[in-house]
Amino acid sequence: VDMSPQALRRRMAHGNIYQSDKVDAALSNYFRPGNLTALRELALLWVADRADEYLQQYRSEHRVSKIWGSRERIVVGLTGGPEGRTLIRRAARLAEKGAGGEVLAVYIARSDGLTSASPKELAVQRTLVEDLGGTFHHVLGEDIPAALLDFARGVNATQIVLGSSRRKTWQYVFGPGVGATVARESGSDLDVHIVTHEEVAKGRGLPVARGARLGRSRIVWGWLAGLGGPVLLTLLLSTVHLGLANDVLFYLALTVAAALLGGLYPALASAAVGSLLLNWFFTPPVNRITIADPRNMLALAIFVGVALSVASVVDVAARRTHQAARLRAESEILSFLAGDVLRGETSLETLLERVRETFGMESAALL
Structure with a gap:
């Protein structure tokens, strides 16, 4: 590996490797400059790969996260x-x-x-x-x-x-x-x-799959809209009297927004808080948890029913879409790995390494 083909041929010609009666045949057959050059290149590549493998093993065993630039x-x-x-x-x-x-x-x-x-x-x-x-x-x-x-x-x-x-x-x-x-x-x-x-x-x-899963930030905003939104809306509607029907529509829109943002539970909280605030501040008799007009009771019942329905639909859709998206991602990974095996490009060891790498694991074993 450390010697050029010409130097190796000189050593052979001097009798340092083969006996003198075999030197000429060896130099003219197997130990030609082209063969030796190709063998030397293969050996250098093999040694480099082995050295890099030992380096990776050392970094893993000693939990070295800093990059060691052994090669580009x-x-x-x-x-x-x-x-x-x-x-x-x-x-x-x-x-x-x-x-x-x-x-x-x-x-x-x-x-x-x-x-x-x-x-x-x-x-x-x-x-x-x-x-x-x-x-x-x-x-x-x-x-x-x-x-x-x-x-x-x-x-x-x-x-x-x-x-x-x-x-x-x-x-x-x-x-x-x-x-x-x-x-x-x-x-x-x-x-x-x-x-x-x-x-x-x-x-x-x-x-x-834009709405595949409700992330943490969306859930936080959903709870803010579900709990804080009705309070702010009540303060706003207290200064502007639009009638009970319009008030119900505003609270319903806020509940739908909480459902779209945070899913089922923020919408349920918005519906509960909104119905209580509607009953206390805007449904006669005001400042009491009672309803004098049966039509107002029907309006509040419809409000709660629509809010729960929308929240349930959003929650089910988010769960189903998340499940479908995850299955799709897993099927893509499976197709990718299986394709390597079917084409004969991947050995068992390489396949296990790809599985470990794909899912971010420290190791993978076949039992």
Whole structure:
């Protein structure tokens, strides 16, 4: 490994390896310069891979999270959009500048289905990265920037390549994009490249499963609307007298908003608080939990019934959509892993490593 083919042939010609009667046949047959050069390159690659494997094992055993740049390893973050091909080619050019550079393309799929990519486009990008000598990885993660950084640090990457955001200007009111978050959280040991492309600021379109699951922030806003909203609405309606029918409609609209934001329980709280406030402040006799007119009692009953119905529908829809989105994400992962096995591209050890990597586990075992 440490000797050039010419030096090795000189040692052989001097009789340091074979007996003198075998030297000529060996030099003209197996130990030709071309064969020795190819063998040396294979040996160097094998040694480099083994050294990198030992390095990864050491970092894992000693829980070293800091990146050790033993070689240029470039992670490409894919969204499933058309700009992915540009990012893959750019990463491949970066890898060519460093000896032994690797390209790892990764697509982060959220298990709730809130981000959905075209399977056809991902297949094209996977073929492209493999044709360029890289590898494609499919990982599940709830927080995309955090999952991307965890993956990059897990494979001891030195660089991350991301595309400029496709979001429109007004969409930045919802917070920074993935690229800005990754760049901020990457630290000093991981370089982040933001690459421009033709899809910049053209919009990402609405995800297929926008309301797949009610997140924590939505539930908080739902409870605020369900508990605080009726109180604020009561203060407002106390200054402007619009009649009981209109008051009921305003409280009903607020309950529907709480249901859309937070689901069943905030809507139930809104309906209960709203009906009590309606009864106390706006239903004769006021400031008493009694109802003099039967028609007002009917209006309040209809209000509570509609509120409960809407809340139930929203809650059931959110649960069913979340279940469907999770099954879809799991089926995509299963299809991806099974495809490798059926094509004969993945050994059992590699398959287990892909499973471990995909679900963010520390280890995977086959029993």
